[in-house]
Amino acid sequence: MSPEAQEFLGTFVSESFYYWAAVFMLLIHAGFLAYEGGASRTKNVLATMVKNLLTLASVGLTFFLFGWWVYNAFPLFPVTGGILGPWTNPEANETVAAVMPYVEASYPWSPALGPNTADHLTGVFWFAFALFAMTTASILSGALIERVKIGAYLILSIVLGSFTWLVGAAWGWNAFGWLFTALGYHDFGCSGIVHGISGFFTLGVLLNLGPRIGKYDENGKPRPILPHNLPLTMVGLMLIFVGFYAFLAACLIVLPGYEAGTTIYGTPMTLASIGVTTTLSLAAGLVAAYISSKADPFFTISGALAGIISAAGGMDIYHPALAIVIAFVGAYLMPKVIVFVERLGIDDAVGAVGVHGFCGLFGSVIVGIAAAGFPQGDAVPPINFFGQLLGAVLCVVLLGFIPGYGTSWVLKKLHLLRVSRQEEIEGLDIADLGVEGYPEYATMSFVTQNAANRMAATSVRGSSELAAE
Amino acid sequence: MSSPFKTFQEFSEAKGPIYTFANNPAVIGVLIILTALIVLYFLYKSYTMGRESTPPAPSTNSATLGALILASALSLVGLSQPSSPSRPAPEANSARWERATRNSLQPLALLGMLGIGGAAVQRKRRSITRRYRRQ
Numbered sequence: 001m002s003p004e005a006q007e008f009l010g011t012f013v014s015e016s017f018y019y020w021a022a023v024f025m026l027l028i029h030a031g032f033l034a035y036e037g038g039a040s041r042t043k044n045v046l047a048t049m050v051k052n053l054l055t056l057a058s059v060g061l062t063f064f065l066f067g068w069w070v071y072n073a074f075p076l077f078p079v080t081g082g083i084l085g086p087w088t089n090p091e092a093n094e095t096v097a098a099v100m101p102y103v104e105a106s107y108p109w110s111p112a113l114g115p116n117t118a119d120h121l122t123g124v125f126w127f128a129f130a131l132f133a134m135t136t137a138s139i140l141s142g143a144l145i146e147r148v149k150i151g152a153y154l155i156l157s158i159v160l161g162s163f164t165w166l167v168g169a170a171w172g173w174n175a176f177g178w179l180f181t182a183l184g185y186h187d188f189g190c191s192g193i194v195h196g197i198s199g200f201f202t203l204g205v206l207l208n209l210g211p212r213i214g215k216y217d218e219n220g221k222p223r224p225i226l227p228h229n230l231p232l233t234m235v236g237l238m239l240i241f242v243g244f245y246a247f248l249a250a251c252l253i254v255l256p257g258y259e260a261g262t263t264i265y266g267t268p269m270t271l272a273s274i275g276v277t278t279t280l281s282l283a284a285g286l287v288a289a290y291i292s293s294k295a296d297p298f299f300t301i302s303g304a305l306a307g308i309i310s311a312a313g314g315m316d317i318y319h320p321a322l323a324i325v326i327a328f329v330g331a332y333l334m335p336k337v338i339v340f341v342e343r344l345g346i347d348d349a350v351g352a353v354g355v356h357g358f359c360g361l362f363g364s365v366i367v368g369i370a371a372a373g374f375p376q377g378d379a380v381p382p383i384n385f386f387g388q389l390l391g392a393v394l395c396v397v398l399l400g401f402i403p404g405y406g407t408s409w410v411l412k413k414l415h416l417l418r419v420s421r422q423e424e425i426e427g428l429d430i431a432d433l434g435v436e437g438y439p440e441y442a443t444m445s446f447v448t449q450n451a452a453n454r455m456a457a458t459s460v461r462g463s464s465e466l467a468a469e
Numbered sequence: 470m471s472s473p474f475k476t477f478q479e480f481s482e483a484k485g486p487i488y489t490f491a492n493n494p495a496v497i498g499v500l501i502i503l504t505a506l507i508v509l510y511f512l513y514k515s516y517t518m519g520r521e522s523t524p525p526a527p528s529t530n531s532a533t534l535g536a537l538i539l540a541s542a543l544s545l546v547g548l549s550q551p552s553s554p555s556r557p558a559p560e561a562n563s564a565r566w567e568r569a570t571r572n573s574l575q576p577l578a579l580l581g582m583l584g585i586g587g588a589a590v591q592r593k594r595r596s597i598t599r600r601y602r603r604q
Contacts, residue, residue, distance in 0.1 A: 266481075267480065268480065268481055268483065268487055269487075273488075284504075284507065287508075287511045290511070290514075290515075290518075291510070291511065291514050291518075294518055295518045314489075317487060317488055318488060318489055319489050319490055319491070319497055319500065321497060321500035321501045321503070321504050322471075322488075322489050322490070322500055324500075324503075324504045324507070325500060325503055325504070325507075328507055370471060370489060371471055371472070371489050372470055372471055372472070373470030373471060373472035374471075374472040374474065374480070374489075375472070375474055375476055375477040375479070375480050376477065377477050378477055378478075380477075382472070383472070
């Protein structure tokens with residue numbers, strides 16, 4: 001084999017790895033679609049699913065326009081440098097000179113993003129990061145179902161998916177990021193960067209959005225609004241699990257010429273260990289949530305995700321038994337957090353604050369205890385509790401809660417956040433889309449309308465007017 | 470400290486285990502025992518939680534059983550009486566449906582195949598209901 005062919009093969013291995021990892025990450029969206037659709041009521045099922053589907057569009061396009069640039073432009077800002085862009089002198093210093101090629105490859109007009117035989121990898125990294133971004137925004141989607149305006153959700157998804165989490169990723173999930181270089185922050189599987197930020201962003205939005213009509217009684221006591229199709233929700237979560245294996249695999253950096261795989265921080269790791277640890281964290285999370293929630297099906301299956309998220313921060317270095325214990329603790333606490341949030345009057349329809357916000361925060365902070373002392377580079381502090389705590393809290397508050405609360409507050413003041421009371425009662429399928437998710441079945445809205453017509457009219461409605469089975 | 474490495478060079482050039490507590494097998498042993506305890510607790514709870522979630526078993530004392538037998542016997546009395554006059558008159562559709570159902574029960578009663586017949590009745594009932602809906 002010629003040296004050129006060998007070089008191409010090395011490039012093609014990397015290109016293929018990220019390409020297929022990103023394709024499998026799309027299963028996270030298929031899963032979220034089913035998960036949210038199942039969790040909604042029949043009158044909102046289509047609107048819920050369409051809203052989630054549109055995340056691919058809102059985040060996909062804005063990630064191309066500015067999101068990819070945000071990730072590459074913000075790693076030094078505001079601690080070790082400024083925001084990098086066309087205005088930056090590439091020779092300003094050694095660090096800037098090292099980062100600028102990535103920044104220049106991230107502009108929408110960059111030749112690296114189009115078909116380019118000299119660059120096979122920028123495009124697949126863009127693809128994988130775009131899927132990361134869509135996943136982050138999708139976490140928000142489920143919590144807001146049944147009362148948010150689609151336009152409001154799209155704006156929020158862009159703020160979260162194409163801006164704030166990417167600033168967090170630039171700071172704490174980037175070899176040049178100041179959270180990593182200055183504090184030693186380590187978050188291999190994005191516990192805090194993806195899940196913590198999106199969970200707390202969601203919390204901020206929920207405070208302004210308010211609960212669904214009927215969620216709380218006149219005494220403020222929460223009432224259950226049951227999923228219309230729990231099996232669909234469970235299948236959705238199974239798809240999310242598959243996607244998460246790909247998500248975590250895509251956190252491995254394997255480039256042409258590398259002699260071993262590394263994390264995004266340049267520390268050694270193996271892909272095999274991700275398979276082992278993800279599987280065991282999933283299993284331990286299921287057990288913990290099953291016990292903690294007394295076999296509640298919704299909490300139990302969410303426990304698997306909570307387990308993975310809790311262990312994701314240090315998955316590259318945890319011993320499997322350590323990951324099991326960490327996943328168990330995170331997932332055991334998760335149902336308690338969700339119930340606590342509900343009692344506060346916050347209607348989180350899918351428990352996103354508990355599963356992603358709490359477990360993301362827990363998963364990133366616990367790295368500072370469970371993996372304390374791991375060296376990360378010659379001039380980089382080793383993993384330490386202070387760095388993890390400060391990094392995680394900065395991410396979830398500054399890039400999660402505050403932007404979520406602020407953006408939704410503005411939308412609320414402009415009356416652009418929530419649908420009208422009448423639309424909410426009627427159901428968003430009719431209000432937003434003009435069609436029902438189950439037009440051939442005698443759904444609750446059909447029965448209600450039918451009963452009202454019977455009361456109004458003297459003639460009895462014939463059975464032929466009923467929807468066919 | 471859970472790290473088996475002191476310097477980054479040592480870590481990055483390692484050929485072998487790079488995980489937490491790799492230099493402290495006792496901690497790994499404790500964590501594995503903890504894992505085994507979690508599994509055992511899980512198995513134990515899977516039985517006890519089943520009991521917690523199901524309603525308590527009905528009492529089997531003689532007084533309760535007697536009351537149940539009496540209630541069952543009284544319920545049979547209703548079968549010997551004609552239909553209650555207070556019941557609303559069935560609509561035309563349901564009258565035809567009942568006739569069809571009654572006819573279908575006769576051969577089954579003769580054969581004594583009530584178990585199998587029940588399923589057949591359900592199928593018949595469905596198809597008849599559908600036919601009326603289409604009208």
